[in-house]
Amino acid sequence: MRHWLALIILFYTFLNFLIGRQIYGLLKVNKFVFWPVFIILAASPMLGRFGVKALGLIGNFWIVFFYYAAFVAVLGLIVKHKPVIIGCYVIIFLAILYGYGHAKDIQIAHYDLKLPRVAQELHIVMLADIHLDQDKDKGYVAKMVRQINALNPDLVFLVGDIFDDRDVNLLYQEKETFKQIKSQYGVYGVLGNHEYYTGHLDEILKIFKEANIRILRDEVTETAGLYIVGREDASRRQRKPLTDLLKGVDRAKPIILLDHQPVALNEAEQAGVNLQLSGHTHRGQFFPNQLITHRIYEDDYGYLSKGGLQVIVSSGYGTWGPPVRIGTQSEIVDIKINR
Template structure:
C-alpha cells in the first residue's frame, strides 16, 4: 500500500511574521529580566550577611566561666574579589556582636598572598579583638599557594592565632583545638593531638576543623563543640542540593552524641559574587557550661 501525507499549508493571509517577532522579543525580554532578578537576588544574599544565633548547653564546668559568646566565621576568601572594603565590613559586623571569643574555621585567604599584602588587609583584621582571643584553623585555600607565607602572615601580622594540629587552654577553663586541613602534608589524628597536647578532657573542648567530613572522629574523642566550614552550603542552587548529599551536615546545627556540631555557610565565596538559594553569614554561639 502507498500512503500519501498531505502537508497542510498555512494560508499566506494567516501568517504574520511581525507578530512572531514580537512574541520572540517579549520572550527574550522575560528571560533577560528573570536572569537579572535571580542574579540580583544572589548578589544581595552575598552582600548582606545574616547573623545566625545558636544556643548551646555543654554538660561540663569551665572553671569560673559560666557562659560564653563566640562569633564563628568561615570561608572569608580575602583576595582581589573579597577586597579590603569587604574585610572592613566583615570586621565591623563581627565586632558588633560583642564577642568573648572569635573563631575562624579556615579559608581566610582565597589564593595567593599578594592581594592581602598589596591592600594591607592586616589594618582591618587587627581591629578584631575579644577578651579570650582570635583563633583559627587552616583551610584548603590556605594550602593552595604560598601556604607557609599566608599562615605566617595571618599569625604574625594579622593577629589571628593559627592553631595547626595544636591546642590552647583558655583561662584554665576550656580548650580550643585547631585541626590542620586535609591538604596539609602531615596531618595528625585528633586523638594524637589531644594526647600530645595533654588536653584534660574533663574540661570543655572546642575543635576547629575546616572540612566537615568524618564527624565521628570528634564525637568519639569526646569533643564538646565541633565547628566547621568549607561547604559554602553549595553557594548557589543546585549545588546546595549536592552538598546536602555529600556531607552528613552541609550547613547548620546538629547534636551527635554529646558533641554539638555547627557547619557555617561562610562569609565570602569562590567565583562570582552571588549566593542563589544560600546566604552569607556569621554565627553567634551562646554557650552555657552546666
C-alpha cells in the same frame, strides 16, 4: 587526570556552543560581532584564572550564567516556544542581579548551646570562608571587623579559607585591619584548602601571626577554661589523628574543635570532642547546589547533634568565585555557650 580535564573542557565547550547558538537565534545580530564576543565571555573564567584580571570578575559572573543557561539550552532542544526561552533568560539575569546584592547582606546566625563541664558562660563568634581576594569590595575586611566587634565576643574563631589570592600583598595591606578585632580571649583560626592554593603559605602564616590571629595546625591550646583544637585541612593527608592531638588533655574541661571541612564527625565524636565548628560547603552558594552538598556531607549547614558531639557548619561569610548567593545566606555565626 588529564583525560578527565579534557572531557570536562570538551563538555563545557559543547554546552557553551548550545547556549551561544540559542542566544544568537534569539538576538539575530551580526554573527561576526556576536561569536567573538561570546567566545571571550565563555573563556573568561579560564582567562581570569590565568592572570587576565580584567576578565576575572566577568568570568565569575559567567560561571553562574553558564550554570543556569546550560539548562535553558538543553530545554531549547525540546521546547521551541521562543517566549518561554526568552522568559528563562530574563529570570536568569534577574536571579544573578538579586544574588549579587543578596551576597552582600551578612546575617547573624544565632545558636544557644550547653556544653558539659564549661567553667563560665562564653560568647563565641565564628566566621568561615571569608575568601579575601582582589575581587572583594574595598573595605570588605573593615566591614567584617566592625560586625565582629559589634557582637562583643569573648572568643573569635576563623575556620579556614580566610585568604584566597595569589597576591599576598593584599593580605598584608589588611593586616592592621585584622588586628582591630576585639576579643577577650583572642582570635584563633585554622587553614582551609584555599590557603594552600595561594602558593605563599609561609608568608600568610607570618601575616596572620602579626595580625594577632593564632593559627592552630594540628595543635591544642587552652583558654577560658576549655580546650581549642585546630586541625590541618582534610585535604592534607598527613594531618594527625584526633586521638594523638588529645593525648594528655584534661577531660574535665570541654573541647572545641576547629576543622575547616565538616568531615570525620565520627572521629570527633569518638575522641570526646564536645563542639565542632566548620565551614567549607558554602551550602552550595547558589541553588540548587545545596541539594548536592546536603547529599555529600552529614551536616552541610547548621546544627547537628551526634551523640555527645555538637556540630555547627557555617554557609560562610564571603563567596568563592561568583559574588552571588541564591538560596543561601552570607553569615556570621554567633554562639552563646551556657553552663
